[in-house]
Amino acid sequence: MFSLNENFLQHIDLPTDSKITRYHRVGGGDINQAYSLETETGEHYFLKVQPNSVAAFFQHEADGLKLLAQAVRVPRVLGMGQVKKDQWLLLESLNAVNDGDQYALGRALAKVHAITSPNQEFGFDRDFTAGKTAKINHWQKDWYNFFVEQRLAVLRGLLLQEGKWVVSDRDYEQAVNKFKLLLTDHVSQPSLLHxxxxxxxxxxxADSGEPIFIDPDVYYGDAEFDLGITTVFGGFNRDFYAGYQSLRPVDAGIDQRLMFYQLYYLMVHAHLFAGSYIQAYAGKLAQIIGH
Structure with a gap:
């Protein structure tokens, strides 16, 4: 079990010559450990640690923050490295709050989606396989092929291996065939995704109210993917969607297409956490083929 200590902190390269004098653990999600650091001169930093991981585990996140920074506010990456097999990422410490102007948040996401891939294909220039869910990002010219082959099929394989696949192959095939049909009324473009x-x-x-994006898992895909994720666990209100559509109006039929991205996210959670998420993704698939 990893525990931050003075020896580990000696290997953290700070932007200044100050010494870390105080640190404490803060909420950092389900995958990484996160810490607030303070130096003898009063500087504050945010440190993420992934214990016992592969080299450059945080490179994908750092690359994502750099890409998102073209359009929105993100925490600045100040350094990354490893101590033995434990990886670390140092970010600027932000004076931030959880609640704010969701209209501005929606517009911020729309600005991200206005950035498209350099080759106008779907994917990313490298896979990310160091996390608990492998992301296969090989370039594809077609969004249907990318999403079904490199997202849904990968998760289905994991759920099969784990004994968590509880729907019939026939129902799954019926669902993905429906997805292909629904895409005929929608033009998919390879947008930068969070x-x-x-x-x-x-x-x-906390001072300006500006939205700040964190913890990205970027690639280039259909912008509706990000919108679908926003509809799974809540936290987004009407102002958010109004702000988004003020810059990027959505296509007709979006509600049916969003169900496939909801299915994906529920499959991810079934893989990571099992429990009620198994029946949740099964119920979503039944809803899809029942429409």
Whole structure:
């Protein structure tokens, strides 16, 4: 069990020559450990640690923050490295709050989605396989193929291995065939995605109110993917969607397409946490083929 100590902190490269004098653990999600650091001169930093992981575990997150910074506020990456097999990522400490202007938040996400892939294909320039759910990001010209082959099928394989696949192959095939049919009325473009845009992955600057995006899992995909994730666990109100559509109006039939991204996210949670999420994804698939 990892526990932050003075020896570990000696290996953290700070932007200044100050010494870390205080630190305490803070909420950092289900995968990483997170700490607030304070130096002898009163500087504050945010440290994320992934114990017993592969080298450059945080590179994907750092790359994602850099890409998102083209359009929105993100925490600045100040450094990353490893101590033995434990990986660390140092970020600026933000004076942020959880609640704020959701209209501005929606517009911020729309600005991210206005950025498209350099080759106009779906995917990313590298896979991310160090996490608990592998993300296969090989470039695809077609969104249907990318999403079904490199997202849904990968998760289905994991759920099969874990004994958590509780729906019939026939129902699954019927669902993905329906997805293909629904996409005929929608033009998919390879937008930059946050990739995990639930309510725990944004904040607001406590002084300016500016939205801040954190913990990305970026790739280039259909912008409706991010919107689908926002509808799974709540935390987004009407102002958010109005703000988004003020810059990027959505296509007709979006509600039916969003169900497939909800299905994906529930499958992710069934893989990670099991429990009620298994029946939740099964229920979502039944809802899809019942429409």
């Amino acid at each position: 990739g995990d845009f639930w309510s725990g992955n944004f904040m607001f600057d």
